[in-house]
Amino acid sequence: MASSMMWEVGHRVWLLDAGQWLPASITAVTVTDVSFASAYGRNATHPRSKLTHDMVMPMHHTSAEGVEDMAVLGDLHEAAILYNIQQRYCKDKIYTYIGSIISAMNPYKAVNFLYGDDVIKTYMNRQLGELPPHIYAIANEVYVSMWKMGQNQCVLISGESGAGKTESTKFILSYLSSMSQMKMAGDRQSNLSVEAAILESSPILESFGNAKTVYNNNSSRFGKFIQLNFAEGGNIQGGKISDYLLEKNRVVRQNPKERNYHIFYAMIAGTTPEEKAFLKLGTPESYYYLNQSGCVSDPTINDVQDFSKVRSAFLVMKLSAQQIMDLLGVVSAILHIGNITFVTAAGAQISDRSVLDIASNLLGLDMFAFGDALTQRRMVLRGEEITTPLSLEQACDSRDSVCMSLYSNAFRWILDRINDRLQGKENFKFVGVLDIFGFENFEVNRFEQFNINFANEKLQEYFNKHIFSLEQHEYTKEGINWADIEWVDNAECLDLVERKLGILDLLNEESKFPKGTDKSLLEKLHSNHKDNAFYIKPKVSNNKFGIRHYAGDVFYEVTGLLEKNRDTFRDDMLKVLKDSKSDFVYDLFEYMQFSEQGAGGAGGGGGGG
Numbered sequence: 001m002a003s004s005m006m007w008e009v010g011h012r013v014w015l016l017d018a019g020q021w022l023p024a025s026i027t028a029v030t031v032t033d034v035s036f037a038s039a040y041g042r043n044a045t046h047p048r049s050k051l052t053h054d055m056v057m058p059m060h061h062t063s064a065e066g067v068e069d070m071a072v073l074g075d076l077h078e079a080a081i082l083y084n085i086q087q088r089y090c091k092d093k094i095y096t097y098i099g100s101i102i103s104a105m106n107p108y109k110a111v112n113f114l115y116g117d118d119v120i121k122t123y124m125n126r127q128l129g130e131l132p133p134h135i136y137a138i139a140n141e142v143y144v145s146m147w148k149m150g151q152n153q154c155v156l157i158s159g160e161s162g163a164g165k166t167e168s169t170k171f172i173l174s175y176l177s178s179m180s181q182m183k184m185a186g187d188r189q190s191n192l193s194v195e196a197a198i199l200e201s202s203p204i205l206e207s208f209g210n211a212k213t214v215y216n217n218n219s220s221r222f223g224k225f226i227q228l229n230f231a232e233g234g235n236i237q238g239g240k241i242s243d244y245l246l247e248k249n250r251v252v253r254q255n256p257k258e259r260n261y262h263i264f265y266a267m268i269a270g271t272t273p274e275e276k277a278f279l280k281l282g283t284p285e286s287y288y289y290l291n292q293s294g295c296v297s298d299p300t301i302n303d304v305q306d307f308s309k310v311r312s313a314f315l316v317m318k319l320s321a322q323q324i325m326d327l328l329g330v331v332s333a334i335l336h337i338g339n340i341t342f343v344t345a346a347g348a349q350i351s352d353r354s355v356l357d358i359a360s361n362l363l364g365l366d367m368f369a370f371g372d373a374l375t376q377r378r379m380v381l382r383g384e385e386i387t388t389p390l391s392l393e394q395a396c397d398s399r400d401s402v403c404m405s406l407y408s409n410a411f412r413w414i415l416d417r418i419n420d421r422l423q424g425k426e427n428f429k430f431v432g433v434l435d436i437f438g439f440e441n442f443e444v445n446r447f448e449q450f451n452i453n454f455a456n457e458k459l460q461e462y463f464n465k466h467i468f469s470l471e472q473h474e475y476t477k478e479g480i481n482w483a484d485i486e487w488v489d490n491a492e493c494l495d496l497v498e499r500k501l502g503i504l505d506l507l508n509e510e511s512k513f514p515k516g517t518d519k520s521l522l523e524k525l526h527s528n529h530k531d532n533a534f535y536i537k538p539k540v541s542n543n544k545f546g547i548r549h550y551a552g553d554v555f556y557e558v559t560g561l562l563e564k565n566r567d568t569f570r571d572d573m574l575k576v577l578k579d580s581k582s583d584f585v586y587d588l589f590e591y592m593q594f595s596e597q598g599a600g601g602a603g604g605g606g607g608g609g
Helices: 061-065 078-090 117-123 135-149 165-183 188-209 262-270 273-279 303-316 321-338 353-363 367-375 392-422 447-477 491-498 503-512 518-529 561-566 571-578 583-589
Strands: 012-017 020-029 033-038 043-047 056-058 095-098 101-104 153-157 223-230 236-244 342-344 348-350 376-381 384-389 429-435 544-549 552-557
Touching (some): 061 078, 135 153, 153 165, 165 223, 165 236, 321 353, 321 392, 321 583, 342 392, 367 571, 392 571, 447 491, 447 561, 491 503, 518 544, 518 561
Antiparallel strands (some): 012 056, 020 033
């Protein structure tokens, strides 16, 4: 095609440059050469005799002009999709359809004209595609489909970390809440009460479940499924929020330039002087769980303002003043426990018991029993109680484990209170919103990234099955003239992780061995999977293994993998917490059961993921 192409200045083409197709314009034509300028700033000149179809192709007018729905693009390749999104993005048109799917690009700035009550009203009861692409149009389609099809509906929000999933979820909820208000005529006040609780749950969940990462200053460190129950009249009459995989390890350690959960910094910045005195709060820099990453603040985060929003949201959830202070007491106690250090003297000993005293008072614990649980292991053997001193490393693990358990159980308590507030009838249909954590590939990827990416791999399998496999099967069944679309099946990647003697199986097996180490785990992984096409054994010997995920290759640091998987929360520590004088602390651990191994056995972990 290229040899017969009319070379005219101004014509739009696709030019292959360094192995990539680029959108380009012809800028000059001579007897021997053709010059091009790509839309991305690259210039190139090539001999006319060398310009073949494999090097340059004419651009379809839909690609040159840009389209709202990429299903109608005349050029069907990756470069055309990226160029179309880029053209729209530069015009603050961050939404683009792909049929009934919407692609949303995070603008990393406020685009105020895109949202608000007036925009919501514009999209109400309009057909998908009738107006420019928008997240509100998807929310409207879900709401209308619930009535049209008489079935429950679900919105799936997925993407990489920092893609804007949390904000998209809030826009969906805001739209559905507005639709509910429009449909409610009589008992309007009651309706608004539930809707307010749904919207006000966001500041609380973000504060306790989101954190600054290297890619995103408000990254969700848990997944959630929000179920909105609708009445036959069209209004929201209740709801429920389920959480998945809270990143407990972030409470005790963070990667460089990242922060712990927002609530720690917001509490320190936003509490009153009286509250600070009661909670014995210092500055973020004074706490090991906050200062270890070298990042305690961010210019884009207003901790004082965020805490004010959380406090207001607590009131909407009808938490009492005592419940709020009890909760903050637990959050503060975690910071103080993190500052407990140990020295060696016939086993680990607490170096400064004044910090232990503060934490014990906040949690209503016996200071001596708590100190013993941090530095000793008690177990019952043949009816006799045996006490064994812990090493320094074991004592630090014990300290970190109780803090992770305190935080995850407090998070679960918050979720239960929110669900109590949202509780309503479930006698009609519901709309679900699944906000799942995005695929992650950091400079250093650990246990948390492994879990997150595995969950995303499972989600991709579901997407493949329903969007490609089942749809194409349905077309073939109905006799529709249809050319099969080739798509990447990630079943083998999942098989590597899930099957017998797969990565998860070996990880759990090695975690059960008392002498199991990260190194012995890595050796078994290499030995069992070095020939697997989806497993990557690094060429240079190090503490990593790799997986070829659907979204790209990721190398995982094996150091600390067994420790995090074991989650060493012991029964003797659980007993100390259940003996708390604080009803609040007791309630956090009431559901947790002692193991069958006696006071030294591995406890239930701490809930919440």
